[in-house]
Amino acid sequence: MPTQEEKEQDEILVREMKAGRMEAFDKIFELYQRKIYALSFNMTRNQMDAQDVTQEVLLTIYRKIDTFQGKSAFSSWVYRITLNATYMKLRTKKKEQYVSLDEGLPNFNHAGFQNEKVSDWSKSTDSLLFSNETKGVIEKAVALLPEKEKVVFMLRDVEGLSTEKVGDILDLTIPAVKSRLHRARLFLRKRLSNYFDEYKTRSSKK
């Protein structure tokens, strides 16, 4: 999450860039290249696409800095450009088969109470929670999220931005951000639960 200090630093850099100082751009490049690349890579899971997007965004920052009004934070502007470039990449690809997010909810009885056992895998060892297999399950599950939910999840939970900031970047209300985030988390939780349950059965048979 950007601190007040980072925000002020950004403002100074933007002013210097508008005044034509190349060192300011170099600094912005250093500060933002990983953020741009990581967000784009997590959305596309493709190194070449993420590289293209990063180049495009750097060029846009350089060319369009004069159109940046400073109404929202510079970082929000950069995230927006990054997402637009990423969406363009995704448009050219075959549409993925997105799933229905309803499957994230547990089974309730007519009174709204859960009527099945919920396994708690949250205290599993780190060697299981962060195994390569688990990583693969997470990546696959995230790839199945519809774009709207995926982008909110990436910005809020992966990048760690505040709910307000995500709303600012995506031009969404706070309740809209939270409802998308919640649906994404429910879906991913369900996928992970299925995997850990299956893992447990698998290892007890050994």
Next chain:
Amino acid sequence: MICCKECIDLLCDYFEGTLSPDTAASLEDHFKDCPPCVSFLETYRQTSDICRKTLSAVEIPEPVQIKLREFVKNHIQSP
């Protein structure tokens, strides 16, 4: 007592700390008597945590870093 469904609907707000004190209290009351919801809550929270730790570790691979520096040099610093 609120039901499990309501409980799960409120989880996101619960973690954001934006529930009214009354609602938060009735949620916590529910958790006292409902082990499935506690498991749900713990795994919901852990889902966010492990996804963050797993996905935020993305670094720019060395060959891409070289390409990006070249790109900036050729198209921006001396276009």
